[in-house]
Amino acid sequence: MSETSPLIRPLAEALANRGYDQLTPVQETVTQPEYTAADLLVSSQTGSGKTVGFGLAIAPTILADADRFGPAGAPLGLIVAPTRELALQVRHELGWLYGMTGATLASCVGGMDMRDERRALDRGAHIVVGTPGRLRDHIQRGSLDLSLIRAVVLDEADEMLDLGFREDLEFILGSAPEDRRTLMFSATVPKSIAALAATYQKDAVRVTTAGERSQHADIDYRAMPVATQDVEHAIVNVLRYYEAQNAIIFANTRATVNRLTTRLSNRAFAVVALSGELSQSERSHALQAMRDGRARVCVATDVAARGIDLPNLELVIHAELPSNGETLLHRSGRTGRAGRKGVSALIVPKNARKKAENILRFAKVTAAWVDAPSADAVRARDEERLLADPVWSEDIGERDGAFARRLLDLHGAERIAAAFVRAWQGRHSAPEELAAPGAAEGPRPAFGPSRWFSISLGRADKAEPRWLLPMLCRAGNISREDVGAIRVQETETFVEVLAARAPAMLAAIGPEGRLEGGAVLRALDAPPFGGSAERPKSEPPRKKGPKHAANRDAGDSAWKTPDRKRDRDRPIPAPVAAEHGLLTEAPAPKAPKPAGKKPHRKGGKSATGASTGSPRKDRAPNKPAKPGKAPHRKGGMAPPKRGKN
Template identity: 55%
Template sequence: MVTMTPNTDSTPTSPIAAIHPALASALEAKGYSQLTPVQLAMTNEEYREADLLVSAQTGSGKTVAFGIAIASTLLGSAERFGAADAPLGLIIAPTRELAIQVQRELDWVFAATQIRIATCVGGMDIRNERRALERGAHLVVGTPGRLRDHITRRALDLSAIRAVVLDEADEMLDLGFRDDLEFILGAAPEDRRTLLFSATVRRGIAELAKTVQKDAVRVATTASTEQHADIEYQLMLVRRDEREHAIINTLLDSDSTSALVFCHTREAVRHLTARLVNRGFAAVSLSGEMAQSERSNALQSMRDGRARVCVATDVAARGIDLPHLDLVIHADLPSNPETLLHRSGRTGRAGRKGVCVLIVPENRRGAAQRVLTMAQLTATVRAAPGIAEIEAHYRQRILDAAASAEKPDEQEADFVAELLDRVGPERIAAAFLRQQMAAHPVPEELSPLPAEALQIRSSGRVRRSGEERAPSREPRGPDMQGGVWFTISLGRKQRADPKFLLPMICNAGGVTRRDVGAIRIDDTETRFEISADKAASYAEQIEQPGSLEKGIRITPAGEMRPMPRQGKPKFRPDGSKPPRKHKAPAVDRGKPSKHKSRKPKRPA
């Protein structure tokens, strides 16, 4: 594999001149006077017939880039496609939304070529897709599972394929599509071009490239140490039980017209969406369990401005491009740098500025800084906006709106004069202020953090000679004394996990993680321990309506009894193991008995 790093200067003398003439007119009509680094790299004559392994930042214009890359392969010297007998090109994407977005983008890129594009994605009517393939298509865009179905049913013929593009290849591997990809590519001619586009090129991608490509050229369009210049990163520290309050206040304090909030699980998406809607936000959700029509409606409401906030899981939001998205909030801390970069790449696209906010509980600050360091990103540490800060922001918006208002026209002048005469300017201004303030949701009250918590810490600290060691943290978990046991109706069958359950347990009863002891996950339920001094108030809090999501229950369990496993209990009620019973010694100490269950002989 040859590695090449092209010049990332995005202002060549005439960037459009090197593009296939059939596409150049469409790009000029769209106002493309400059190309992004990845798009510019695809105009290189050295790459024209080569297999490519391309790494580029999310939101860098990859769809237009691989459209430029495959144009000459599909069209040759012609400016228009002929009859659509069998597909000439294939684009594979990990999700339905990304596949549909790619199809829309390539529609205008190849508009002058009279191209016919067919989409094959899960969740859509397979009969309509089959009829579209029968009518003929020059280019097919689809997801791995659905493409494999069409090939297996002999509805999709890849014998004439000249170029295959794998978009977001790293995500397809993460979703377990490797077998499908190898099956699909095995049905295509061996002399095809294969282009892999990925935000990161880790070991799995390199191995896939060796399997499906021939002498691929490695194209890195951005330096690995370069931070996306159009995205401002903020690390927002909050107290452990005030994470949702901080999300609400961040949305209220922002002037963004469109925001995307990321959560780890579907349950967290449902819960946070319901919370935001109850607070007056125009919010929609996006998760894998939703039907395709629901997902399409949610995205359309974001595009046309009916919704301002979209709460989504990582997979559901992969590859979507929302216009004017200038705020990304990580409600749950990303577990790795790849996830952080993919999430954040939804904003700061195509030259637009964006803000990425990581909502980080105090005890997770170290983990957040490690993820940022691994992603080679720099973030500003700040506290969540408070009530006074948000209300000051509201007033500034009101002043700006009043100052930018036009003078009354002829039809309004008489009534304005009457209002001034009968009511007076002060009362009119007061009425306007109250009306505007009432239209905004009330911000949440947040506990202030100490000033030293917001200071940037070094990665390590040397203890001075004679300095006492700081006391260790108070133990928690099985060592909790006198704790009270509760039961929550989620277990292994619901994929319950301590990382997911702990925030839910704390939020439901208004306690912190320090107040939660051992957690025991069973098949259909989970038992957990609450400290004795908080148990009574916790029991009262969980009885309040709205403390938990619909269908989930928490009830007192009393003292925990050991779970039967192979006939013998392994834990005491306090969670500790009982002492091991010592067997009576054998009569002959020099030759231990081979049968452990044999009783020693009694002495005569």
């Protein structure tokens, strides 16, 4: 840092040791001498370095122009963040920034043991970082004393209001001394933030940095239209094409996070999950695995969309489109931080293109609409990476050289090179073949010799072919064309697989046959319904309409095609059940219809002429209705029903 820098010396040295050659725009602005004692309302986008910025901004206030803190007691600085992850990350950043000042930091976040936090506060802390709800609990219990607070920082203030923390924030700010400094950092400044600032800040200075106007300039937005059934295949190819050092995949639900994590783990990706159902310890371990290189892919819900800063995060994939443009910006803002470049890839199913266009327009970002990387494109990129590998320029040691000459004598150069390529490819997941987004399905080829398998899910588990088929393909590394009939029974499902592909599928799934969600796959010694395991080469044409439901159930392709809807609770039609031996006894015959005419509705007469109820009010007494027409009231509405509400 420059010798003329206005920063306190220990903080300037910490920045220099961290490799900071110059401050970011927001850091430069908030450390101006004229703002040393002022309340600040700062508009700062994610990735702008605001954590270090407000750490520098409050330093003169809480250090009182000294170089070091005295003994720790009641806290002098308070940082409030919306999420546990962000609060812990802020504590980590301030830890190295204030490392040479002798600062003691404490955290108060939900999901952690409150007794441990209370003991840490009792021992004393100069700076406390926490989430609104947990900080309020400590204040009300008397374990957090705010009487000496000199500066309060609200980080991601707009997010805290969106999450419903207004009452907690007002309680915290109302409990702090009135002569404190209050700094609010927010990506946007809506009316709610302006009202909070007007109430709890004194003549706040509004700070808008230049970075806000050039938002996400270092992020390359790419929208990739894909066929609906190829969404997860496209995710695999995007990961393989970019081979990012760190990548985040965002999904909208915990179920999708779990499914994608299992799928990618089965495909040999080093992957962790991050969602609200995990404990704080599990979430911390997942982030630490990303930071130290044990994992390279994180599948997360939007709980990770704000404030998480992972080093060398080069790729963000939106497996499911975000709900709005603001969420898109916060998700994408995990990459392209502090001058580094990044890619934000939106996987857009065929029926969601309009939604994607609207989200991009409201976010005010421009995305290039490109095809998702094909399998050939991934292989070509692999060849480029292999040819550019630094291993080719490394010196050859004496021992390695002797063994290399021995291999050349035994196998020759071409065979050795081919073996090296296969070994190199074996360390990476194979790319997926993608269908064109708008391509129509061609005629289905005849199915060859097959084997039958049983999956331990049935109608009782709400099993459906439309999700059983993708699950089996993902786990067994097979394609949809390798699967024939899928027949869902009450407690299990029978699946037909090409005999030539069955060994590879079993090898990919493993000897225990474990599938997603705890389902188990087992091989059958014979077709489940008797007869040949081969699919008939031709099938009778199917007619549409409810009268031909038996045709829909009898055909194999109706069970396989995931796009066809089928009533799960409808029993198997008797002809089909009988054909496959599913009926143990003949169905009871229907009771014969009673002779004579059907009785009239209430208000008419029975077959014997006796009255069946009170006469309708809209019909004259003793005047029968005209045959073939139902009487109706003036206005075309039926009389109101009587009885209990």
